[in-house]
């Protein structure tokens with residue numbers, strides 16, 4: 001036995017690695033499995049030197065993001081993608097083997113993965129057949145639950161949750177839990193953001209990212225928007241020099257007025273591509289149901305998803321398989337790619353019986 005295997009913590013030894021789209025892999029010509037933007041980002045920086053450490057925290061980036069999001073700079077901390085935000089929140093507010101997190105299923109699987117990695121119990125409340133939030137079940141007190149995760153819009157279903165419902169849950173837990181609203185896709189429905197409610201409801205914690213609508217998945221920039229007391233705790237825990245300077249500078253470019261306009265026009269393109277794909281898919285015999293989406297992806301129920309998935313994969317068209325997820329048998333998730341990629345997808349599906 002290697003020393004690493006001898007000394008590994010038991011919870012890690014039992015942990016299966018998070019199955020990210022890149023880790024699962026597949027060689028293709030149309031990668032529609034990771035909800036990335038199919039367009040290049042706004043602007044890349046000029047040649048620079050990189051010999052100095054970056055700021056302890058990229059304060060200018062946080063304050064530009066704060067102004068974009070409509071909050072005060074003290075309400076924002078920059079993290080290495082929303083995924084690091086999830087990890088920091090769980091480590092900051094949940095004690096291993098003592099506390100638990102609550103989540104809604106099906107949802108983004110990182111919440112459960114990170115909880116498992118830190119020996120935090122997970123309580124799961126199912127979404128209903130339309131993937132709506134069970135508000136009543138979420139009102140129940142649970143003395144060990146310190147974080148309630150709500151993905152809004154929800155990945156992989158694509159729908160938004162009830163804003164009144166989220167606020168009711170936050171009120172009910174004002175003194176015992178943070179309600180973490182993951183707004184990774186909020187640029188596709190910006191009027192649904194919970195940000196404006198933060199000052200009234202300081203136990204709301206909002207996760208954001210530049211990976212999706214801003215088209216900067218490779219740059220690894222996310223943000224936690226929360227009450228200053230939460231930001232203070234997270235900034236105590238976060239690694240030294242967490243944000244590489246090249247990333248911070250690219251983020252600053254993306255958050256200029258021109259960068260934001262550019263993002264918004266790409267969002268409009270994605271939304272019209274999504275609408276076109278949705279109506280085209282609905283007519284296909286292999287498709288059973290296409291769900292409403294407020295994001296850059298569609299959840300689709302097929303008659304035989306395994307067959308569709310593997311036949312598309314053989315043609316180099318890679319989708320995200322949801323068949324193994326409880327309640328999502330025969331479902332695949334399709335990221336909205338470029339018009340050419342979606343035509344390739346549609347043509348391939350049209351020939352299937």
Ligand SMILES: *Cc1c(COP(=O)(O)O)cnc(C)c1O
Pocket residue numbers: 035080081082083084108151155182184208209210211217220221222
């Ligand atoms: C993609 C995604 C993330 C991760 O975003 P990064 O900023 O790239 O880490 C977080 N939450 C949801 C719901 C996502 O779909």
